[in-house]
Amino acid sequence: xxxxxxxxxxxxxxxxxxxxxxxxxxxxxxxxxxxxxxxxxxxxxxxxxxxxxxxxxxxxxxxxxxxxxxxxxxxxxxxxxxxxxxxxxxxxxxxxxxxxxxxxxxxxxxxxxxxxxxxxxxxxxxxxxxxxxxxxxxxxxxxxxxxxxxxxxxxxxxxxxxxxxxxxxxxxxxxxxxxxxxxxxxxxxxxxxxxxxxxxxxxxxxxxxxxxxxxxxxxxxxxxxxxxxxxxxxxxxxxxxxxxxxxxxxxxxxxxxxxxxxxxxxxxxxxxxxxxxxxxxxxxxxxxxxxx
Amino acid sequence: xxxxxxxxxxxxxxxxxxxxxxxxxxxxxxxxxxxxxxxxxxxxxxxxxxxxxxxxxxxxxxxxxxxxxxxxxxxxxxxxxxxxxxxxxxxxxxxxxxxxxxxxxxxxxxxxxxxxxxxxxxxxxxxxxxxxxxxxxxxxxxxxxxxxxxxxxxxxxxxxxxxxxxx
Numbered sequence: 001x002x003x004x005x006x007x008x009x010x011x012x013x014x015x016x017x018x019x020x021x022x023x024x025x026x027x028x029x030x031x032x033x034x035x036x037x038x039x040x041x042x043x044x045x046x047x048x049x050x051x052x053x054x055x056x057x058x059x060x061x062x063x064x065x066x067x068x069x070x071x072x073x074x075x076x077x078x079x080x081x082x083x084x085x086x087x088x089x090x091x092x093x094x095x096x097x098x099x100x101x102x103x104x105x106x107x108x109x110x111x112x113x114x115x116x117x118x119x120x121x122x123x124x125x126x127x128x129x130x131x132x133x134x135x136x137x138x139x140x141x142x143x144x145x146x147x148x149x150x151x152x153x154x155x156x157x158x159x160x161x162x163x164x165x166x167x168x169x170x171x172x173x174x175x176x177x178x179x180x181x182x183x184x185x186x187x188x189x190x191x192x193x194x195x196x197x198x199x200x201x202x203x204x205x206x207x208x209x210x211x212x213x214x215x216x217x218x219x220x221x222x223x224x225x226x227x228x229x230x231x232x233x234x235x236x237x238x239x240x241x242x243x244x245x246x247x248x249x250x251x252x253x254x255x256x257x258x259x260x261x262x263x264x265x266x267x268x269x270x271x272x273x274x275x276x277x278x279x280x281x282x283x284x285x286x287x288x289x290x291x292x
Numbered sequence: 293x294x295x296x297x298x299x300x301x302x303x304x305x306x307x308x309x310x311x312x313x314x315x316x317x318x319x320x321x322x323x324x325x326x327x328x329x330x331x332x333x334x335x336x337x338x339x340x341x342x343x344x345x346x347x348x349x350x351x352x353x354x355x356x357x358x359x360x361x362x363x364x365x366x367x368x369x370x371x372x373x374x375x376x377x378x379x380x381x382x383x384x385x386x387x388x389x390x391x392x393x394x395x396x397x398x399x400x401x402x403x404x405x406x407x408x409x410x411x412x413x414x415x416x417x418x419x420x421x422x423x424x425x426x427x428x429x430x431x432x433x434x435x436x437x438x439x440x441x442x443x444x445x446x447x448x449x450x451x452x453x454x455x456x457x458x459x
Binding site for chain 2: 001002003004005006007008009010011012013016020031034035038039041042043051053055079102103104105106108109189190191
């Protein structure tokens, strides 16, 4: 299990990486942490002519806070994001999702951008980005563009990224004040691919009615999906976990694979959404009561 | 341009620090870091298992971080500071964790052990007072087919307690 022979390029500036990729397109593979591309190279699932190693481009490792979003460089490792106080405070949903990503031995190299670019249907980081309503930033020699995460993921391992584009950053909307968040999943073992995962955010008013609500699922369909929940705004919070989880289970079209049947994934959708919402509601009420 | 380029199938020099010593060897771009450490630098404590980042046998410390050495390439490690199981204690001696592993028979065939020991070195630095749950979570990144993990958990918890008492 050794990779095919490849040419190796290691640019130190993003502009150089973009230029190399413009010339090579899909003959090249972008290598960051290598936690996904490494196995695929070793198993010869991918056989690129060239590998462009972007792991030493310092500009891709930043965390910056804008007025409405936190922007993470695509090369930020999952460990760095997990240690960041800014991320814990401003993007709590990602901070909750990251411990589910592999193991610390893989998070020490695996990057946020790599996981998003790879687009495994069960991956936690793409799910968190969809749940938050975040954005993927892409760069090519033709220019920069931003794509909403909810449109970026097209199917299993398929995204809107063009062959000459590099995922350079992710934009995470800053957390709502006085909101609750939760992330949970079911996998065969901790760190394995999620059979199903749920992420949610919720805010409740003084009369315990729902003010804001977002629910997203990973591992269920061929890409992370946001569930349409606007109809539940204004509803009583106590009914939300049961009602929204039933709604989510009836609105998904689950995939079927060696890990689980479609029916099992539907059942997991119900259970995980209910669990996540109960937990997020508890946090949301606590935050609300603390503010008074 | 500051782009480093290495042509396929051509061996080139890779220099790094291995267990405190400057070392160099040669590698093609596709050479896995674990293979480089074994074949070029004779660090035979690096065990190569699944070669796709799952089993944990090849775990080493690169610049202080516990990572897999099978899903990165020698070319990427140029200039880094690497510690393998050979560098966890002075030659001829055992560290606390290794002593506890021996005492509790936390290994049988020993194939997974070097990777686990490197992970534990990192883990106990990050989590000096772990409970059993944290240790089991940490071990989920390693596959051991002999011990059933129980003795490994015991050894790690005891080593952590001893180290805390000593410090």
